[in-house]
Amino acid sequence: MEALLSVKGIETYIDQFHILHDIGFEVPKGEVTVLLGRNGAGKTTTLRTIMGLNPASQGQVTFKGEEITKLPPYQIARKGIGYVPEDQGIFAGLTVGENMKVSMQKEDDATLERMEWVLELFPDLKKFWKKPGGQLSGGQKQMLSIARAYMNENELLLIDEPSKGLAPIIVEKVMESIQQMKEKTTIVLVEQNFMMASKIGDRFYILDDGQTVHQGRMNELNENEGLRKKYLGIA
Numbered sequence: 001m002e003a004l005l006s007v008k009g010i011e012t013y014i015d016q017f018h019i020l021h022d023i024g025f026e027v028p029k030g031e032v033t034v035l036l037g038r039n040g041a042g043k044t045t046t047l048r049t050i051m052g053l054n055p056a057s058q059g060q061v062t063f064k065g066e067e068i069t070k071l072p073p074y075q076i077a078r079k080g081i082g083y084v085p086e087d088q089g090i091f092a093g094l095t096v097g098e099n100m101k102v103s104m105q106k107e108d109d110a111t112l113e114r115m116e117w118v119l120e121l122f123p124d125l126k127k128f129w130k131k132p133g134g135q136l137s138g139g140q141k142q143m144l145s146i147a148r149a150y151m152n153e154n155e156l157l158l159i160d161e162p163s164k165g166l167a168p169i170i171v172e173k174v175m176e177s178i179q180q181m182k183e184k185t186t187i188v189l190v191e192q193n194f195m196m197a198s199k200i201g202d203r204f205y206i207l208d209d210g211q212t213v214h215q216g217r218m219n220e221l222n223e224n225e226g227l228r229k230k231y232l233g234i235a
């Protein structure tokens with residue numbers, strides 16, 4: 001089966017620093033692929049390279065069989081890839097509703113339907129519709145950031161560490177919502193919280209020092225304490 005997204009032989013530099021070395025992985029349609037690895041392993045840079053924000057100097061990123069490696073970020077987004085960055089990218093001065101609307105690529109029935117669905121999923125966003133984004137809690141910001149990416153007709157979502165800085169109970173909620181989204185969209189998830197990653201991930205890739213060093217089905221990693229200790233520092 002052809003992967004929805006395929007990343008091959010990626011080399012990425014940020015200024016003079018060579019950050020990614022021969023990164024490669026495949027994202028099958030309908031699954032959650034988790035990128036794991038210690039701080040600084042290159043997970044965020046990998047997502048930014050896919051989005052064209054830190055373009056690769058070598059290698060290929062292919063989405064639905066089409067090479068997108070050299071496209072600018074806005075064109076990559078229009079191909080159907082949504083990005084939820086680690087810093088959430090919310091407009092602090094705009095209300096929740098305005099944040100949602102400003103990210104809509106279309107205002108057709110399908111988009112409005114997806115917005116309804118996502119507001120059911122995150123009732124807080126409905127409740128605080130008129131509140132400025134800057135006044136939301138960390139968890140609410142995370143939900144807004146995910147909701148925005150979902151509203152467009154994206155076939156793939158790249159979600160960077162949605163659990164970062166959130167209280168465990170909110171992490172549960174965010175993860176539950178991602179689990180529901182999984183039924184509608186393919187997801188690449190960067191996640192340090194291994195418990196959560198292992199619950200919702202189907203497949204994993206471990207990054208270490210800018211390289212992909214291991215891959216497999218999530219249950220294989222659940223059963224492999226040695227691998228978890230070596231690359232993730234957890235038992």
Ligand SMILES: Nc1ncnc2c1ncn2[C@@H]1O[C@H](COP(=O)(O)OP(=O)(O)OP(=O)(O)O)[C@@H](O)[C@H]1O
Pocket residue numbers: 014015017019037038039040041042043044045046
């Ligand atoms: N703007 C930058 N300039 C120079 N080096 C950078 C820059 N951004 C990231 N790096 C370096 O690239 C490497 C990979 O960083 P990246 O943020 O992709 O890792 P990560 O696996 O997502 O880590 P974390 O979990 O800490 O976010 C790190 O060594 C980091 O210091």
